[in-house]
Amino acid sequence: MHTDVLVIGAGPIGLAMANLLADQDVEVMLVERHGGTSDEPRAISVTDETLRVMQQIGVMDDLAPEMLMDTGARYFGRREQLLAEVHPASPRLGQPGKSQFDQPVMEKLLLDAAQSRPLIDVRFNTEAFRITDAPGHVDTVLIDDGGRRTVRSKWVVACDGGRSPVRSQLGLPMEGSTQVQKWIVVDIVNSPGEPEHFSEFHCNGKRPVVVVPGVKGRRRYEFMLLPGEDAAQVTAPESIIRLIQPFQRIVPQDIRRAAVYVAHQRVALSYRVGHVLLAGDAAHMMPPFAGQALNAGIRDAANLAWKVAAHVKGAGTKSLVDTYQTERRPHAVDMVRLSHRIGKVVMNTNPALTALRDAAINALGVVPAAKGWLAGMKFLKQPHFTDGCVVLAGPDVPKAAAALIGRSLSQPQVNPGDAGPTGNVPLDTVLGTGWALLSFPAEAGNSRMEIQQLGAGSDAPVRVNDATGAFTALMGSGITLAVRPDRYVAAAAMPGRVEAVLKSLERYVPDLSARAGVQVPRH
Numbered sequence: 001m002h003t004d005v006l007v008i009g010a011g012p013i014g015l016a017m018a019n020l021l022a023d024q025d026v027e028v029m030l031v032e033r034h035g036g037t038s039d040e041p042r043a044i045s046v047t048d049e050t051l052r053v054m055q056q057i058g059v060m061d062d063l064a065p066e067m068l069m070d071t072g073a074r075y076f077g078r079r080e081q082l083l084a085e086v087h088p089a090s091p092r093l094g095q096p097g098k099s100q101f102d103q104p105v106m107e108k109l110l111l112d113a114a115q116s117r118p119l120i121d122v123r124f125n126t127e128a129f130r131i132t133d134a135p136g137h138v139d140t141v142l143i144d145d146g147g148r149r150t151v152r153s154k155w156v157v158a159c160d161g162g163r164s165p166v167r168s169q170l171g172l173p174m175e176g177s178t179q180v181q182k183w184i185v186v187d188i189v190n191s192p193g194e195p196e197h198f199s200e201f202h203c204n205g206k207r208p209v210v211v212v213p214g215v216k217g218r219r220r221y222e223f224m225l226l227p228g229e230d231a232a233q234v235t236a237p238e239s240i241i242r243l244i245q246p247f248q249r250i251v252p253q254d255i256r257r258a259a260v261y262v263a264h265q266r267v268a269l270s271y272r273v274g275h276v277l278l279a280g281d282a283a284h285m286m287p288p289f290a291g292q293a294l295n296a297g298i299r300d301a302a303n304l305a306w307k308v309a310a311h312v313k314g315a316g317t318k319s320l321v322d323t324y325q326t327e328r329r330p331h332a333v334d335m336v337r338l339s340h341r342i343g344k345v346v347m348n349t350n351p352a353l354t355a356l357r358d359a360a361i362n363a364l365g366v367v368p369a370a371k372g373w374l375a376g377m378k379f380l381k382q383p384h385f386t387d388g389c390v391v392l393a394g395p396d397v398p399k400a401a402a403a404l405i406g407r408s409l410s411q412p413q414v415n416p417g418d419a420g421p422t423g424n425v426p427l428d429t430v431l432g433t434g435w436a437l438l439s440f441p442a443e444a445g446n447s448r449m450e451i452q453q454l455g456a457g458s459d460a461p462v463r464v465n466d467a468t469g470a471f472t473a474l475m476g477s478g479i480t481l482a483v484r485p486d487r488y489v490a491a492a493a494m495p496g497r498v499e500a501v502l503k504s505l506e507r508y509v510p511d512l513s514a515r516a517g518v519q520v521p522r523h
Helices: 012-022 048-057 060-066 103-115 165-170 237-244 293-312 318-347 351-364 368-375 427-431 498-504 512-519
Strands: 002-008 028-031 045-047 072-076 082-086 098-100 120-123 127-133 138-144 147-158 174-188 198-202 209-213 219-224 255-268 276-278 413-416 436-439 448-453 462-466 480-483 489-493
Touching (some): 002 012, 002 293, 012 048, 012 103, 012 120, 012 293, 045 293, 127 147, 147 293, 174 237, 174 318, 237 255, 480 498
Parallel strands (some): 002 028, 147 276
Antiparallel strands (some): 436 448, 448 462, 480 489
16 A cells, blocks of 8 residues: 555544645545544643644634633642632734643544545554655555555654554654652533633642633543552542542542543654654653643644655655754753643642742742743743744844744734725635745735745735734835744745745755745835
8 A cells, every 4th residue: 555644643643643734735544553533531721823723624613612712720829829820821823822622522523624635544443563664665564454454655653642652663762751640630521600711720738639621511630649549449439529529519420531640751862763753742741730742742743744745745855854853842842841840839748848839929929020921821932943944034134023933923813905804814814735925015004914825826925904913013014924834934034035035945945936936025
């Protein structure tokens, strides 16, 4: 059998990867050793960047009603006093900064999307057994009910989880450690009333508890497992009912899942061997306290899919694929460290240290900047690429434009032409699925932008108005932004410098300036 890309693992990362690849006109085979998608609500928090990808795949309209959107967090001290109330940053990417979701619902929607795409061949009850890399392809032995067969692909992307058999077969080591403390995680249904839009971290110094609300009666409780407790006993219905009693009354039928888990903080030393790549938990594992594990995996998929697709189609070099690790691994390391640090704050049971912690957090309220840093979740660093498929700004580029390079482009509502308020659409709708140029002509008014899709067969840029003022600082500047398919800004160019900047990217995308042709805005 032949396919362009073999994706191993049909969890949310593998499903997102397959959909994104297919939308870049790449043939995909997606294999999963289980009989279907998971029915366990493992991950529970999503960021705006993840939801932007869900929007791109086309599942947001069905996913949104199943989510508690735009949520924050409250931290309580050892005497249950409120230490801090954290709010997500203002929406910048067209979606709420943080929301609570149900993983089985997301997986089902992503599977439906994959099965509706003719370029994706989904195969359950199929295990990837042996991978053999060659100079121009990779052969993978698959085992299913019909026996063994070999599929030849140009690339393999392993999204097969934290225990990744592919990573083990390749002998790729991970650096990091395993968290000593174990946690009891309980998902329940039939919670009454309207949920508050805040997760709760009860850092009581005795048995720390995390409470995460959801819609349609869903709620998660996480309790730290104490020394000497038995996993089987504490997850029995009577024990779960007793643990949850201080928060609400439940009956055994309300328990959707109860399990004890161990968190890891580990990152693979390499994300690639030959034509095999790792993504999601196969590449990095992190504690749940920052809510970043699934989101880091979706970032992997968005970063990697277009690069692999470009190489498959002859429009990108292997150096472009190499930028996947260059760009993604440092941020994954940051998220692992952040999750570990937040966990140390939440899980502390030393009386003296918990008292000191509470006093220190209370002291932040005296310093407005420090309080704003905490309350605005500014400790959650957004990806910023200074190396990889980017061109750093020259001295002539204004700071407002230079600051966008290597970052995810804002996604405001834009208005094509003179369509009026009802004609507003998300910016990504106009940018398309490939490379694009976003220009701010010097002679235009205060809200006029021009968008040219590169290689999309379009002869002329599309003129749009910035309906929300997200790009006010760039209006009339003559600046052109080169926007990648994953909606990250690769470069910013002054008038007359666009072609030169695009040529700087051609070690990764050889025909990029040719795609722009004579339509590159010269202002």
